[in-house]
């Protein structure tokens with residue numbers, strides 16, 4: 001018993017120190033790993049199949065009227081009827097959710113924003129890493145602030161030894177707390193965006209579908225939206241390795257689709273044809289489409305032969 005009373009405070013302190021060391025290094029390691037991946041993952045750009053052929057490009061450049069230019073783009077894009085976005089700088093047809101970044105001077109797939117903190121574009125290729133970077137830096141700052149808190153309080157009650165080191169406590173707490181608060185707001189905002197399947201750019205300008213702009217056009221429901229970014233396998237969610245679904249050019253929408261088999265064919269073999277602000281299927285909100293299908297089918301025929309294939313109001317995935 002005497003042994004225990006002598007050693008137990010030491011054991012307790014050792015145990016706490018071990019826990020602190022493990023948590024600190026684990027959160028620091030994950031933070032550095034995800035930060036590294038966010039910085040050094042180059043933004044994904046559209047592939048060569050989105051470039052116009054030489055003849056089309058010459059014709060496009062000669063043409064001055066926007067309507068005729070759109071006609072050339074539509075023809076090159078497999079006869080899609082809606083407006084097609086073209087990047088004059090990169091000279092390619094922009095797939096859905098693709099934007100030109102003026103800082104990187106390239107078109108970036110599912111561009112979210114250009115982040116000066118990581119000196120990189122945040123987009124399809126590194127959005128998951130960016131979210132994990134925010135999460136682990138939040139955890140890291142929280143850990144530092146929480147473990148320094150008791151010494152921070154002692155600083156103000158004059159219980160710390162009177163050395164220069166006591167100002168380190170002050171500085172450390174303020175920096176950790178300040179970063180924690182600012183990252184928390186950014187992280188909460190991006191969690192909300194993931195839940196809505198929206199990019200930062202799309203919150204300012206809603207993506208356009210055949211029926212016009214729809215800010216929730218890509219939303220498939222909270223759980224599926226999360227899987228779009230983090231993938232289907234939960235064991236990889238917290239690790240900064242790429243597991244996002246899709247190819248970055250074609251995105252499932254909440255709209256009524258054609259036969260799923262046809263969709264697979266169109267998205268795998270002819271990605272260019274379903275690009276632009278385009279959908280390979282009728283662009284009507286699911287709820288609306290379901291109602292229409294329940295009442296009458298003939299309303300779909302007006303839009304063209306491909307849309308006669310519409311089956312029930314199925315979702316994409």
Ligand SMILES: [Zn+2]
Nearest residue numbers: 087090100107
């Ligand atoms: Zn571009």
Ligand SMILES: [Zn+2]
Nearest residue numbers: 101104114121
């Ligand atoms: Zn950029």
